[in-house]
Amino acid sequence: MANKQLFSHSFYRLGSFAYRHRKGMVLSWLALLVVLSVFTIKLPGLLAGSGFEMPGEAATVIDILHEDFDVKASQVIVLFESNALKTGQDDFQHFVQTTLTQLAEDVQPDAIRSPYENPYLMQENLAYAVVEFDHSPDDLHGYLGQIRAALANLPDTLATLPITTSITGDPVFKDDIKTTSQRDLLRAELIGVPAALIILLFAFGGLIAAMVPLMIGMVTVVVAMGVLYWFGMQMDLSIFLLNVVPMIGLALSIDFALLLVNRFREELESSHDNIQDSVATSVATAGRAVAISGLCVLLGLSALLLLQVEIFRTVALGGIIVVLLAVISAVTFLPAVLGLLGQRVNKLMLFKRRNNHPAAWYAFAQFVMKRPVLMMSGAIGVLVIALLPIRGIEFTIPETSTIPASYESRIAYETIEAAFGKSELYPVVMIAEMPSEVMENNQLEQLYALVTALEADEQVMKVGSIFSYTGSTSVRELNALYQEPASRAAIASVLSQFVSGNKTVLHVFLEGDPISKSARDWVRVWDEKTFPFTLLIGGKTKQQQEIYDDIYQKAPIAFGWILFSTFIILAFSFHSIFIPIKAILMNILSLGATFGILVWIFQAGHLTGLLQFEPDAIAIILPIFIFSVVFGLSMDYEVFLISRIHERYLATKDNDQAVLLGLTTTSRIITSAAAIIIVITGAFAFTEIAIVKQMGVGIALAIFIDATIVRMVLVPSVMKLMGKWNWWPSRA
Numbered sequence: 056m057a058n059k060q061l062f063s064h065s066f067y068r069l070g071s072f073a074y075r076h077r078k079g080m081v082l083s084w085l086a087l088l089v090v091l092s093v094f095t096i097k098l099p100g101l102l103a104g105s106g107f108e109m110p111g112e113a114a115t116v117i118d119i120l121h122e123d124f125d126v127k128a129s130q131v132i133v134l135f136e137s138n139a140l141k142t143g144q145d146d147f148q149h150f151v152q153t154t155l156t157q158l159a160e161d162v163q164p165d166a167i168r169s170p171y172e173n174p175y176l177m178q179e180n181l182a183y184a185v186v187e188f189d190h191s192p193d194d195l196h197g198y199l200g201q202i203r204a205a206l207a208n209l210p211d212t213l214a215t216l217p218i219t220t221s222i223t224g225d226p227v228f229k230d231d232i233k234t235t236s237q238r239d240l241l242r243a244e245l246i247g248v249p250a251a252l253i254i255l256l257f258a259f260g261g262l263i264a265a266m267v268p269l270m271i272g273m274v275t276v277v278v279a280m281g282v283l284y285w286f287g288m289q290m291d292l293s294i295f296l297l298n299v300v301p302m303i304g305l306a307l308s309i310d311f312a313l314l315l316v317n318r319f320r321e322e323l324e325s326s327h328d329n330i331q332d333s334v335a336t337s338v339a340t341a342g343r344a345v346a347i348s349g350l351c352v353l354l355g356l357s358a359l360l361l362l363q364v365e366i367f368r369t370v371a372l373g374g375i376i377v378v379l380l381a382v383i384s385a386v387t388f389l390p391a392v393l394g395l396l397g398q399r400v401n402k403l404m405l406f407k408r409r410n411n412h413p414a415a416w417y418a419f420a421q422f423v424m425k426r427p428v429l430m431m432s433g434a435i436g437v438l439v440i441a442l443l444p445i446r447g448i449e450f451t452i453p454e455t456s457t458i459p460a461s462y463e464s465r466i467a468y469e470t471i472e473a474a475f476g477k478s479e480l481y482p483v484v485m486i487a488e489m490p491s492e493v494m495e496n497n498q499l500e501q502l503y504a505l506v507t508a509l510e511a512d513e514q515v516m517k518v519g520s521i522f523s524y525t526g527s528t529s530v531r532e533l534n535a536l537y538q539e540p541a542s543r544a545a546i547a548s549v550l551s552q553f554v555s556g557n558k559t560v561l562h563v564f565l566e567g568d569p570i571s572k573s574a575r576d577w578v579r580v581w582d583e584k585t586f587p588f589t590l591l592i593g594g595k596t597k598q599q600q601e602i603y604d605d606i607y608q609k610a611p612i613a614f615g616w617i618l619f620s621t622f623i624i625l626a627f628s629f630h631s632i633f634i635p636i637k638a639i640l641m642n643i644l645s646l647g648a649t650f651g652i653l654v655w656i657f658q659a660g661h662l663t664g665l666l667q668f669e670p671d672a673i674a675i676i677l678p679i680f681i682f683s684v685v686f687g688l689s690m691d692y693e694v695f696l697i698s699r700i701h702e703r704y705l706a707t708k709d710n711d712q713a714v715l716l717g718l719t720t721t722s723r724i725i726t727s728a729a730a731i732i733i734v735i736t737g738a739f740a741f742t743e744i745a746i747v748k749q750m751g752v753g754i755a756l757a758i759f760i761d762a763t764i765v766r767m768v769l770v771p772s773v774m775k776l777m778g779k780w781n782w783w784p785s786r787a
Contacts, residue, residue, distance in 0.1 A: 064339075066338050066339040066342050066343045066346070066386070067335045067336065067338065067339035068335075069338055069342070069386055069387075069390075070334050070335035070336070070337065070338030070339060070342060070386075070390050071331060071334070071335040073334065073338065073386070073387050073390035073391045073394065074330070074331045074334040074335065074390060074391070074394040075331075076391070077390075077391040077392075077394035077395050078391075078395070080387055080388060080390075080391035081388065081391045081392060081395065084274065084278075084384070084387075084388045084391075087278055088274050088277060088278055090281070091277065091278050091280075091281025091282065091284075092277050092281060093281070094280075094281040094284035094285070095277050095280040095281040095284065097284055098280050098281070098283060098284045098287060098296075098297075099233070099237055099294075099297060101284065101287035101288065101292065102233065102287065102292050102293065102294045102296055102297060103191070103192075103193030103229065103233075103291060103292070103293070103294065106293030106294075106295055106364070106365040106366025106367075106369050107364065107365070107366060107452055107453075107602060108364070108365045108598075109363040109364045109365060109601060109602060109605060110363060111363070111598075111601040111605075112582070112591055112592055112593065112597060112601065113592070113593045113594065113597040113598040113601055114598075115591060115593070116484055116486055116591050116592070116593025116594070116597070117593060119486055119558065119591070120484070120486075120560070120593075123555040123556070123558055124552065124553075124555055124558075124560060127165055127166060127187035127188055127189055128188065128189055128190060128191055128192070129187065129188040129189075129190055129191065129192045129195055129224075129225070129226050130185050130186070130187050130188075130224055130225070130226075131164075131185075131186040131187075131188070131195070131198070131199065131202060131222055131223075131224045131226055131227060132183050132184070132185055132186075132222065132223045132224040132227075132467070132468075132471065133154070133155075133158070133183060133184045133185075133186060133202070133206070133220060133221075133222055134181065134182075134183045134220065134221050134222070134223060134467045134470060134471060135147070135150065135151050135154075135170075135181060135182050135183065135184075135218055135219075135220055136180065136181045136218065136219050136220075136221075136470070137180050137181070137216075137217050137218045137219070138180065138217065139217040140180065140216070140217060140218060141179055141180055142170070142177045142178070142179065142180065142181070142182045146216055147182075147216075147218065148171060149213075150213050150216050150218050151169065151170065151171065151182060151184065152169065152171065153209075153210065153213060154205075154206070154209060154213065154220065155167050155169055155184055157205055157209065157210075158186060158202060158205050158206075161201060161204070161205040162186070162198060162201045162202055162205060164186045164187055164188050164198070165187050165188050165189045166186075166187040167184060167185070167186050167187065168184060168185040168187070169184055170182035170183060170184055175479075178474045178475065181470070181471075181474055183471060186202065188226075192225050192226035192229050193226075193229055195226040195230070196230055196233075198226075199222070199226065199227060199230055202222055203222065206220045206222070221463050221464075221466070221467040222463070222464065222467065223463070223464040223465075223467035223468040223471070224464075224468070227464040228454075228455065228457075228458065228464055228465075228468075229294070231458050231462055231464050232294055232457060232458060232744065233294045235458060235459075235742075235743050235744055236294050236295065236297045236298055236744060236747070237297060238743070239298060239739070239742035239743055239744055239747060240297050240298060240301060242738075242741065242742060243298075243301075243302070243735075243738040243739045243741070243742055243751070244301065244305075244738075246734075246738035246741060247305070247734050247735040247736075247737075247738035247739075248269065248305075248735075250734035250735075250738070251269060251272075251305075251309055251731045251734055251735055252265060252266075252269055254727055254730045254731050254734065255268055255269065255309075255313065255727070255731070256405060256406070257406070257727070258313065258317070258723070258724065258727035259316070259317075259320070260404050260405060260406035261400075261401055261402065261403055261404040261405060261406075262402075262403035262404075262405060263396065263399060263400055263401070263402050263403050264316055264320065264400050264401065267312060267316055267389070267392060267393070267396070267400070268308075268309045268310075268312030268313050268316060269309060270392075271308055271309070271311075271312040271384055271385070271388060271389050271392070272304070272305045272306075272308035272309040272312065273305070274384065274388070275304055275305075275308040275377065275380050275381050275384045276300065276301050276304040276305050276308065276377065278380055278384075279300055279304055279373075279376050279377035279380045280300055280301075280377075282376055282380075283296065283300065283372070283373055283376060286372060286376075291365065292369050292372070292373075293365060293366045293369040293370075295366060295369065295370070295744075295746070295747065296369050296370075296373045298739060298742070298744070298747045298750070299369075299370050299373055299374065299750070300373040300374070300376075300377050302735065302736050302739055302750070302751065302754070303373075303374050303377055303378065303684060304377035304378070304380075304381060305735050306688075306731065306732040306735040306736055306754075307349075307352065307377075307378060307381045307688065307732075308377075308381040308384065308385070309731050309735070310728045310731055310732055311345045311348075311349070311381055311382070311385040311389075312385060312389055313724065313727060313728050313731065314341045314344065314345060314695055314724065314728065315337050315338070315341045315342060315345065315385055315389055315390070315393070316389075316393065316400070317341070317724045318336075318337040318340055318341035319333055319334065319337040319341075319393050319400065320400060320401065322336045322337055323397075323398065323400075323401075328397075328398060330394060330397045330398075331394070333393075334390045334393055334394050335390075337390070337393070338386055338390050340698065340702070341695070342385065342386045342390070343698070344694045344695045344698045345382060345385045345386065346382055346386065347624060347625075347628050347694045348687065348688075348693075348694045348695070349378055349379075349381065349382035349385075349687075350382075350624055351620075351621055351624055351625075351686070351687040351694075352374075352378045352684070352687025352688060353375055353378050353379065353687070354616070354617065354620040354621070354624070354687070355617045355620075355621075355682075355683040355684060355686045355687035356370070356371050356374040356375050356378065356683055356684065356687070357371065357375065357616075358371075358612075358613035358614070358616045358617050358679075358683050359371035359374075359613065359679065359680070359683055361609045361612055361613050361616070362605055362606060362609050362610075362613065362679070363605050364602055364605055364606065364676070366676055367676065367679070367680075370680060374684065378687075416718075416719050416722040416723060417715075417719045419722070419767075420715050420718040420719045420722070420771065421715065423718070423767070423768055423771050423772060423775075424711065424714065424715055424718075424771060424772075424775050426772075427771075427772040427773075427775040427776045428772075428776070430768050430769075430771075430772045431768075431769060431772035431773060431776070433768075434764050434765070434768045434769040434772070435644070435769070437648075437764060438644050438645060438647070438648040438760070438764060438765075439644075439648075441648035441649075441651045441652055441760075442644070442647040442648045442650075442651040443651055444651040444652070444654040444655045444658075444659070445647060445650050445651040445654055447654060447658070448650065448654050448658065448673055449658060449672040449673065450603075450672055450673055450674070450675040451671060451672035451673070451674060451675060452570075452599055452602060452603075452674075452675055453674050453745060453746045455468050455469065456669065456671055456745055457744055457745050457746055458743070458744065458745075459743050460669060477568055477569055477570070478516055478564050478565055478566070478567070478568075478569055479564065481569040481570065481594060481595040481596065482519065482562040482563055482564050482565075482569070482594060483562070483563040483564075483565060483569070483574075483578065483592060483593075483594045483596050483597065484560065484561075484562060484563075484592070484593040484594040484597075485560070485561040485562075485563060485590060485591065485592055485593070486558055486559070486560055486561075486590070486591045486593070487502055487505060487558070487559050487561065487586075487588055487589070487590055488557060488558050488588060488589040488590075488591065489501065489502070489557045489558070489559070489588045490557070490587070490588060491557055492556060492557055493521075493554050493556070493557055493558065493559045494537055494550075494554065496530065496534060498557075498588075499530045499533060499534065500530055501586070501587055501588060502520070502521075502559065503522065503529070503530050505561075505586065505590070506518050506520050506522060506561065509561075509563055512577075513566075514565055514566050514567075514573070514574075514577050515563055515564070515565060515566070516564045516565060516566045517564045518561060518562070518563055518564070519561065519562035519563075519564070520553070520559070520561045520562075521533065521549065521550065521553050521554060521559060524549045524552075524553060525546045525549050525550075565577065565596070569594075569595065569596050570595055570596060570599050574596045575596060575599060575600040575603060577596075578592055578596050578597050578600045579600060579604075582597075602675070603675065606675055606676070606679065610678070610679050613679055613683065614679070614682060617682065617683060617686050617687075618639055621635065621638070621639060621686065621687075622635040622636070622639060623635075625638055625693075625694075625697075628694070629697060629701055629782075630782070630784075631781060631782050631783065631784075632783060632784065633777060633780055633781055633782075633783060634697060634781060634782075637770070637773055637774075637777075638693050641765050641769055641770065641773075642685075642686055642689055642761070642765075644765075645689070645757065645760045645761050645764070645765045646681070646682060646685060646686070646757060648760055649681070649685075649753060649756045649757040649760060650673075650678065650681075650753075652756055653673060653677070653749065653752065653753055653756065654673065656752065657670065657671060657673060657749055657752075658670060658671070658672055658673060666740055666741070666748065666752070667741070668745060668748055669745075671745065673749065674745070674746045674749055676746070677746075677749055677750065677753060680750065681750070681753045681754060681757060684754060685753075685754055685757040685758065685761070688732065688754075688757075688758060689757070689758070689761040689765075692725050692728065692729065692761065692762055692766050693766070693770075695721055695724075695725060695728075696717060696718070696721050696725060696766060696770065697717075699716075699717040699720055699721050700713045700714055700716075700717030700718075700774070701713075701717075701782075702717075703716050703717055704781075704782065710774070710775075710777075710778050710779055710781060710782075711775060711778075714771050714774045714775055715771075718767070718771050722767060725762055725766060725767075726762065726763075726767075728762075729758050729759065729761070729762030729763075732754070732755070732758045733755045733758055733759055734755075736750075736751050736754040736755045736758070737751055737752065737754075737755035738751065739751025739752075740752045740755065
């Protein structure tokens with residue numbers, strides 16, 4: 056075996072082991088596939104919600120409302136609209152009340168709030184009822200079907216009235232997201248997998264060689280999702296797992312397999328049909344590069360665990376499992392398959408095999424190496440121009456805009472928002488926990504002082520409390536109502552809803568948008584105030600404030616961890632200080648350019664016709680998600696390219712020749728590998744869920760920039776200029 060000393064002995068032995076036990080290895084993986092595929096099919100049923108939840112004060116308020124104030128866990132909104140009738144007319148009222156009676160009989164919810172019992176649920180020509188359940192929003196799929204069936208089968212006497220019905224609310228959104236995510240996954244696979252196969256055919260020229268990476272990728276993803284089923288039995292997992300795991304797993308597994316199959320074919324050609332040595336050498340070289348890049352991806356994804364927002368933890372868990380399995384399958388399952396195939400990997404050739412050193416790539420490499428300053432300056436200039444729009448980046452937590460504008464649930468909710476205003480729909484919920492019973496005089500005095508202070512705040516439109524809900528303007532008036540038996544009975548329903556022992560609920564309605572930055576700032580200010588009692592703040596404003604704060608506070612730590620771990624891995628792998636510094640700086644620059652283009656597309660509203668989306672701010676999870684995933688993925692090409700250059704350098708001690716030949720021998724395969732990730736992740740650009748669309752476009756863009764401008768131009772230019780300093784302090 057030529058130059059065996061250059062290869063990692065442990066990986067070489069692993070490759071030899073996989074070859075010697077190739078039949079058992081393949082059978083073991085296939086058995087694992089068969090067993091876990093059963094659970095993969097069941098996984099979607101366990102997934103729930105968007106993942107924009109986290110433990111915190113807002114979650115505590117929700118728990119108290121459920122436990123102490125009998126607020127139901129889920130609320131489905133039924134909207135009644137008419138262009139011809141007013142809500143005050145008998146026909147409209149008859150329609151609503153009859154419909155709600157039928158819903159109560161057919162669906163049997165835990166409670167129904169009628170607009171005719173709660174006038175604040177009505178406007179001039181529309182009204183909505185709230186159908187409440189004690190079940191989690193994620194467990195209402197069957198109930199939603201019953202509600203839709205009931206609304207579609209109203210009595211004939213109602214069918215003639217010019218009133219339309221539709222349903223919306225958090226359970227409906229989550230159900231729509233789950234259904235659409237499954238459909239999106241199928242759509243993306245129908246686009247991405249055939250496109251990947253075409254790229255593999257052009258890369259290898261043969262059907263057998265092209266099918267192997269595709270098979271490895273599919274097996275890896277199915278096994279990973281089967282494993283995740285068992286995690287889903289123990290913890291809540293976001294529905295976006297359905298998109299993230301296949302997106303990352305399929306792209307990375309095929310990429311890893313592509314590199315190994317390519318190296319295996321090279322070794323077969325040079326070792327004159329020594330299959331065992333070809334397998335072992337492929338694992339010791341390309342397999343080692345796969346393990347290093349996989350470790351970079353794993354460490355990048357592990358940074359997401361620092362954040363408490365559920366979607367980050369879901370993505371981290373799913374990503375870590377599928378990447379770990381992608382690496383393991385690449386260095387065990389794939390070598391065993393190649394060992395069984397041997398020279399048959401080159402059967403069913405559809406195109407003439409290309410030379411390993413094609414003239415076009417060699418000429419391109421020479422062109423770059425002869426003009427390092429010019430090429431470096433040009434590449435940096437292009438990236439800086441692409442980066443410029445990032446100055447105007449705005450972030451958002453995806454809500455109703457996550458689903459398409461044509462969906463009934465979104466149309467109905469936006470109708471309600473327009474009619475009633477966001478401030479009315481999203482009050483800040485406060486729970487005052489007094490030292491003793493709320494209705495004691497001294498406790499009421501303290502509560503009244505809080506209400507007065509809130510009403511004096513210029514950002515507060517109004518405050519709903521036991522004072523306003525009982526029509527009391529002072530502690531004395533409320534005390535008088537409470538002490539008199541007749542009036543006490545009259546306000547009993549209000550007290551039961553807003554007072555529970557030593558706890559009471561307040562609704563604070565803010566001026567302007569309750570989920571804006573100024574609203575979040577207002578919540579932070581009031582959260583820091585001190586009172587002679589405990590004040591807990593909840594509601595959508597508080598929930599968003601906690602999510603933003605968690606991301607802004609912990610994202611720098613996560614970024615720092617990714618940079619530090621990447622530096623250590625690359626420095627250890629190549630015994631160089633400059634190589635990891637160069638890789639990190641170039642990745643930061645290329646990712647900056649990626650986000651600049653994302654802002655230009657999604658925020659500024661370009662390419663809306665092609666990608667079918669509505670202009671909106673960038674999803675707040677996107678920067679750290681793409682940074683953690685792509686920073687690791689891009690190391691795939693960095694490690695593969697630098698490994699080849701390092702091999703040449705160790706053999707020749709000629710930096711320029713090593714860079715030139717390393718670039719030449721890897722350009723075609725790096726381009727093919729990048730193209731596979733681009734088509735698989737880019738296929739998600741044509742899905743319906745907005746956040747998934749942004750993820751797919753973002754990863755595809757980042758990989759395109761990294762594999763072309765950075766890897767093919769910037770890296771060789773800089774390495775040419777640095778000369779032997781590339782390998783400092785190594786003495787090799």
